[in-house]
Structure formats: structure tokens, C-alpha cells
Amino acid sequence: MKILFIAHRIPYPPNKGDKIRSFNEIKYLSERHSISLMCLADEASDLTYKDELKKYCEKVEVVFLNKRYARLKSLISLPLGKPLSLPYFFSKTLQQKIGRELKDNSYDLIFVFSSAMAQYVLPVCHIPKIMDFVDVDSEKWLQYARYTPFPFSAIYKFEGKRLRDYEKFIARQFQQSIFVSESEANLFKSFFGPVGATSTLSGSIPAISAISNGLDYHYFKPMPENREAASLVFTGAMDYLANVDGVLYFRNEILPRIKKEIPQVRFYIVGMNPVQKIRRLQKEDQNIVVTGFVKDTRQYLSKATVFVAPLRIARGIQNKVLEAMAMGIPVVATPVAFDGIKAVPGEALFVEDDPQEFAGKVIRLIKDPLLRGKISLRARETIETQYDWTQSMNHLEEILKGLINAERKMTKSHVHL
Numbered sequence: 001m002k003i004l005f006i007a008h009r010i011p012y013p014p015n016k017g018d019k020i021r022s023f024n025e026i027k028y029l030s031e032r033h034s035i036s037l038m039c040l041a042d043e044a045s046d047l048t049y050k051d052e053l054k055k056y057c058e059k060v061e062v063v064f065l066n067k068r069y070a071r072l073k074s075l076i077s078l079p080l081g082k083p084l085s086l087p088y089f090f091s092k093t094l095q096q097k098i099g100r101e102l103k104d105n106s107y108d109l110i111f112v113f114s115s116a117m118a119q120y121v122l123p124v125c126h127i128p129k130i131m132d133f134v135d136v137d138s139e140k141w142l143q144y145a146r147y148t149p150f151p152f153s154a155i156y157k158f159e160g161k162r163l164r165d166y167e168k169f170i171a172r173q174f175q176q177s178i179f180v181s182e183s184e185a186n187l188f189k190s191f192f193g194p195v196g197a198t199s200t201l202s203g204s205i206p207a208i209s210a211i212s213n214g215l216d217y218h219y220f221k222p223m224p225e226n227r228e229a230a231s232l233v234f235t236g237a238m239d240y241l242a243n244v245d246g247v248l249y250f251r252n253e254i255l256p257r258i259k260k261e262i263p264q265v266r267f268y269i270v271g272m273n274p275v276q277k278i279r280r281l282q283k284e285d286q287n288i289v290v291t292g293f294v295k296d297t298r299q300y301l302s303k304a305t306v307f308v309a310p311l312r313i314a315r316g317i318q319n320k321v322l323e324a325m326a327m328g329i330p331v332v333a334t335p336v337a338f339d340g341i342k343a344v345p346g347e348a349l350f351v352e353d354d355p356q357e358f359a360g361k362v363i364r365l366i367k368d369p370l371l372r373g374k375i376s377l378r379a380r381e382t383i384e385t386q387y388d389w390t391q392s393m394n395h396l397e398e399i400l401k402g403l404i405n406a407e408r409k410m411t412k413s414h415v416h417l
Contacts, residue, residue: 001032001033001034001108001109001400001404002033002034002036002105002106002107002108002109003029003033003034003035003036003107003108003109003110003111003400004036004038004098004101004102004107004109004110004111004127005022005025005026005029005035005036005037005038005039005057005111005113006037006038006039006098006110006111006112006113006117006120006121007022007037007038007039007040007113007114007117008039008040008089008113008114008116008117009022009039009040009041009042009046009114010039010040010041010046010047010049010050010053010062011023011025011026011037011039011053011113012046012049012052012053013046013049013052016236016237016319017134017316017317017318017319018113018114018134020213020319021113021132021134021180021213022113022132024213024214024389024393025111025113025132025393025396026053026056026057027056028389028390028393028396028397029111029393029396029397029400030056030057032397034058035056035057035058036057036058036059036060036061036101036105036107037053037057037059037060037061038061038094038097038098038101038120039061039062039063039094040062040063040064040065040089040091040094041062041063041064041065042064042065042067042070044064046062047062047064050062059101061094061097061101063091063093063094063097065089065091070087070088070089071088073087073088073090074087074088078155081162082162082166083116083159083162083163083166084159084162085115085116085137085159085163086116086119086166088116089114089116089117089119090119094120095120098120098121102121102124102127107127108127108128108404109127109128109129109130109400109403109404110124110127110128110129110130111129111130111132112129112130112131112132112174113132113134114132114133114134115131115133115137115163115166115167115170118131118170118173118174122170122173128175128403128404128406128407129173129174129175129176130174130175130176130177130178130399130400130403131170131171131174131176131177131178132177132178132211133167133171133177133178133179133184133188134179134180134184134316135179135180135181135184135315135316136167136179136184136187136188136315137163137167137315138160138161138163138164138166138167139160139164139187139315140160140242140313140314140315141156141157141159141160141163142156142157142160142161143242143312143313143314143315143336144156144160144241144242144313145157145160147245147312147313148241164191167188167191168191168192171188171206171208172206174206175207175403175406175407176207176208176209176399176403177206177207177208177209178208178209178210178211178396178399179208179209179210179211179316180210180211180212180213180316180317180340181210181212181316181317181339181340181341182210182340183339183340184210184315184316184340185208185209185210188208189205189208192205192206193205209399211392211395211396211399212317212342212386212387212392213317213319213322213387213389213392214387214388214389214390214391214392214393215319215322215323215326215383215387215389216389217326217380217383217384217387219298220298220301220323220326220327220383221326221327222327222328222376222380223298223302223327224328226299226302226303227302227303227304227305228266228303228304228305229305230262230264230265230266230305230366231265231266231267231268231303231304231305231306232255232258232265232266232267232268232304232305232306232307232308232362233267233268233270233300233301233303233304233306233307233308233324233329234246234247234250234267234268234269234270234271234307234308234309234310234320235270235271235297235300235301235320235323235324236270236271236320237271237272237273238269238271238272238273238274238275238278238290238292239272239273239274239275241313242311242312242313242314243271243311244275244277244278245311245312245313246309246310246311246312246313246334246337247269247278247281247310248277248278249310249312250267250308250310251267251281251288253355254308254310254355254358254359254362255267255359257355257356257359257360258359258362258363261363262363262366262367264287265287265366266287266288266289267285267287267288267289268289268291268300268303268304269281269288269289269290269291270291270294270297270300270301271291271292271293272292272293273292273293274290274292278290297323298327301323301324301327301329302327304324304329305330305365305366305372306329306330306331306332306362306365306366307320307321307324307329307330307331307332308331308332308333308362309321309324309331309332309333309334309337309338310333310334310337310358311333311334311336311337312334312336313336314334314336314337314339316340317340317341318333318337318338318341321333321337321338321341321349322341322383322387324379325343325348325349325379325380325382325383326379326380326383326387327380328376328377328379328380329376329379330349330350330365330371330372330375330376330379331349331350331375331379332349332350332351332352332358332361332362332365333349333350333351333352334351334352334353334358335351335353338351342382342386342387343379343382343386344378344382347375347378348375348378348379348381348382349375349379350365350375
């Protein structure tokens, strides 16, 4: 099968959620199919990774996206009524490259990663198309609105509503839509009517499936010899609003409660591009460490007595939680950070929404090595049994084959007519 894969960010290096997923999709699909990749890169340094992707792709085209210019285009388009992410991720250069590729070559399937990239192939009707939404982005914008002051809250709410309409529209233009978890898939299905409904006033309910992320649990493995006595770790890009909000919430509402019981507790904030609000934290408290970019997060994860995921804004599956669990690190997470993860709360990790309860679970884990051991063991077992990439990608392969077979049957029926 010849597949045109279109992504909003270059899928390498696989060091953050969306890149981890898109890279593994390409890696596994390339074992059976020919992949041509067309994508954007919003970091100049990422342009150097084109050759890495040529190990898996027959053709790779990467177009640089200037983030400042992209933001300006979004602001200018605000009165037009379209989702702001469309002008942000639109590149005339990439559009021309995709157009030429489709004109000069014959493809069996178009695979689009991220809803904002659907705009590049919406007019294409003669090739089956699959959309990997990953998560319900419109819901994330509405979460932003709840935790952001005015006027940004109004803009985010506006974007959430616009994007939801657009997500529903493009789902009907594609033969299949996939999400990272059953909870995300079910949420999206609910936008089209009650469970069990077959149609709505605006048309039939599109095909929607869940394809879970996996994890390289041979890479993320327990390293108990590095563990510190009372250390907390959080990982994630620290210029990303959801992570910044979660860390500040933890610092202000949860960490002081922990320090009352365990004054020497250390908090590691591990991730690239920390914004000023985050950098300032280590000046305010000598037991807070802001690392900035690290090549290998395992060097800090292995220090952790407890991994904390205090997110208030989250969609899809939090890879950071899976990585910690794979390394046998007890996790305390908020419900939104846990959502979509196939694990048993209270056995493989703890899930708490209230700041006092969250702090209490962290304190208990630090003080009770037997409890840590039980949680650690069950967490690792959960990852090994539930988060294997091969299992997830086999499911994806079945969906792709189903699309192609359906297309061939339809073509044959038209020929007979």
C-alpha cells in the first residue's frame, strides 16, 4: 500500500506526545507499506532530522513554520469565523508540495495527523482518507478557557466552539477517524447524537475508532538504584499552557501541604523551554529544580520517589504518566491526567482531584516503602500488558485494510454498473 502521511509537526525526535504517536505510526506502517511524509516543523533545529525519517519513508518533505508569523495569521483571521488553528498551520509551500505529489503519484491512502491538516486534502475525494485526531482538541480549548483570565478566556472559548464544528465537519469528509483512547472516541461520538443513534439532522454518524498509544517499556524500565529519599518529578514541555498551569497549581495548592509533613522534599520540573513563571520557582525555593531541556528524561525520572501529574487541562493519554509507570515510579494524578489510561486507581497509581487528598497520597507514598513497592510492581505490569505498540499498530493495520477493501469493492461495483 502506498500511503501519503501528512502531519502538523515533524515526527522526530519522538520526545513529546504528538511526535511519539506519529513517529510510531510511521515506523510500524513502514514495515508493510511505502510512506511519503509531508509535514511542518516549527523549530528550526527539527529540520536537521529529515534524514532520520528517510529510514522509514520513501520520501520526506519538511516545510518550516515560523511560529510568530503563524500567530499573526491566526489573529488576522479572528473575525472570519474559522478556527484559529487553520491559518496557523497553513503553508502555501506545503500545499503546493502536497498538490504536486498527488498529481504526479498514485496513492492508495491519505493519512492525516491532526485536524488542522485536513484543510490540505479536503477536496480529494478519489483516495480513501483517515484522520488521526489523537484527542478532542476543541475540548482542550474549552478547558483553557476555564483556567485562563479574560480576555484570553473568551478567545479560547470561541476557538473551542469553532473547532468543534470543524472537527465534526471533517470527520464526515474522511472514511475513518481515530482517537488515542476510548474515552476520547466516545466523547467525540457524543457530538453527533445519543449513543445508539445512526443519524442526525446533519447526516450519518462517521466511523470513529480508538487506537491506543504504546510505550517502549524496554527503554523506560525501573532504575531503583538512582532513587532519592523524598523527590517529586514532573516532566513535560514547560512552555505548554497545560503543563505550566499544572505545575503552578501544584506549587501553590499542593506542595505547601506536603512540605508541612516533609520539609526536605525536592521537586524536579523537567522539560524544555521553561517560561519565566516556571524559572522563577527555583529562585523562590531552593528545593525546586527547573532543569530546562534534558536529552534523556530517565536521568530525572529515576530519582523520583513519586511522579506527580497535577494537570487541570488535559486530553488524550498522558505519555508522561505511562513513562513513570513503566519505570516503576508511583504516580499521583488528577482525574484529567488519568483519563484514558487503562489502569486501576488505588492499585497501579493514585488519582485525586482535591489538593489536600493529592498531597496526602504523595506523603503516604514517600513515608511507606511497602506501599511504594506494591504500586510500583502493579504499574509496571500494567504497562507491559496494556501498552504494547505492536498490539496498537496491528489494530491500526486492520482499519487501513478495511478501508482499502471497502474502496475496492465500491470501485468494482461502479465498474459493473
